[in-house]
Amino acid sequence: MNQNSCSITAYENFPLVQLCVYIPVFILGIFLNVLALWVFCCKLNKWTETKVYMVNLAVADCLLLFTLPFKTLSNFQQMKVGRWCLVLESGYFINRLMSISIITVVAADRYLAIKYPLKAKALRSPLQASFASGFLWIVIICVIFLTKMIENRDQDELCFEKTSVKPSVISLCVIIGGFFIPLIIVIYCSIQVIAELLKKKNENCHEKKLIRKAVYIVTANMAVFIICFLPLYLGHLLRFIMDSISSSCPAIQRVNNFVHLASVLANTNCCLDAICYYFVNKEFKEASPKLVRSKSESIEDAKIQLPTH
Template sequence: MNLSSCSIPVYESFPLIQLCVYTPVFLLGVLLNVLALWVFCCKLGRWTETRVYMVNLAVADCLLLFTLPFKTLSHFHQLKVGSWCLVLEGGYFINRLMSIGIITVVAADRYLAIKHPLKAKALRSPLKAAFASGFLWTVIICVMSLIKKLEDRGQDELCFEKSSIKPSVITLCAIIVGFFIPLMILSYCSVQVIAELVRKKNEHCHKEKSIRKAVYIVSANMAVFIVCFLPLYLGHLLRFLMDSLSSHCPAIQRVNNFVHLASVLANTNCCLDAICYYFVSKEFKEASPRLAKSKSEGTKEDEGQLTRRTQ
């Protein structure tokens, strides 16, 4: 079958699913990320590499959260493809890619600090972290703007919906560069960091508690990233393969529905980022006594330094 387009209506209950999931995600996500921004920007004194990256991650997550109500409304009201749709899609994907990019950079920065501490002293600094974040924002915004200009949306009727079964090489490149390469970097760095921490735990028994906590943090970060994003991008990859093979419309529709549901899971990452990165970070713990005015002094300095390296 060689069709230029398919009638691929979104799953009937999907707008309602979005509304039920995105309402608490939006409220909780905005609360946690705004709180994190307030603490990192207003309640801490010394800027660190972690603090710079966390501020950028919180900004990206907040901006993505603010697109979710419009994304939900676009399905309820079947928003047509147009200038407003392209801006909405662009903002949505820019902030998702930025979130993925920052999480990957944090993993690489953590790897550098743990595996190569001497090199890290020369390569890591808050200013360099700010430049890296700014460079990432610039590249992602420019690339996404170019993608939106080059995309052929002539056969697509609805916003956030691909009805054409013509395979998009641009989409495939975005999937590989925007997710699968970061996934490999993050997985490699995280596994190497965990292995190094386990080795240190065997050598320094008196630091076992702090090292075990650091291993849990790195493992949780990697697990959340994989669980949230991998199903979605596997779905996008499967959709590209089915379009390339000119599969029949019912099969494409099932994959399309899976991609939409997986996107809901991926967007919950905006809340999980706050839980995984902010509330277990040393910087947030240092600020918590100022917020609650009830906490005692932090852990020992050597444990604090080790935990800081893993954030």
């Protein structure tokens, strides 16, 4: 196949699909995330690790939502690649990667709190959570801007569109580092937390109910993360492979159409985050102290049984 003769574009009705989905997503997402920010910042006086991460997640989701109208407009007007386009693309990808990163850090933080509660007291604090969040913002902003500077977009004609069929190694690195590594962390930490919660058999009925709710919500949270983002990044990975092996234009076009639809699904995550993490935070507040107390009592019992010298 002559790669120079193959130009990939979004299918004709995609801007209309975006408009139909993004209007309710934008309205609902802004309402839920602004409400979450108001509750976390104005109604909850004590700053905790979870509160710090939730505020950063809500900010990232809000900023991503604000890019959606411009993304939709760029498709309707077929905006050409230029300085304004690169700014929009950077804002869009920075906030998506930040959202994924915060979800990953929250999963790891919960794993640490549930699996190693005593060590967690020394390792977890609101200040450390603030430093971790700030570090993530800096790293992701630098990575995206550096990517935009290095990446050659001369062969791409339209904004938010990879029209050329030249494989991008930089994009592959972002796909692996920005999603697939976080995916492994989220799945591992979530499964470990669920397993740890299910170990607690000797609780009273009320505590069993709380732990069961926590298990359901962690499972739902992990499922939402996988369902929203996995199709998109599998599509990106498949597109890279097909570009690399010089597949036919129609085949690449079909994958490109799938990526566009998957991106719409991924952006609905901005609404679901506010809902999922509200319940996760609520249930873990109730379930975690009981697990910490149970583990502490087990350790104290073990200490009593140790011989003294």
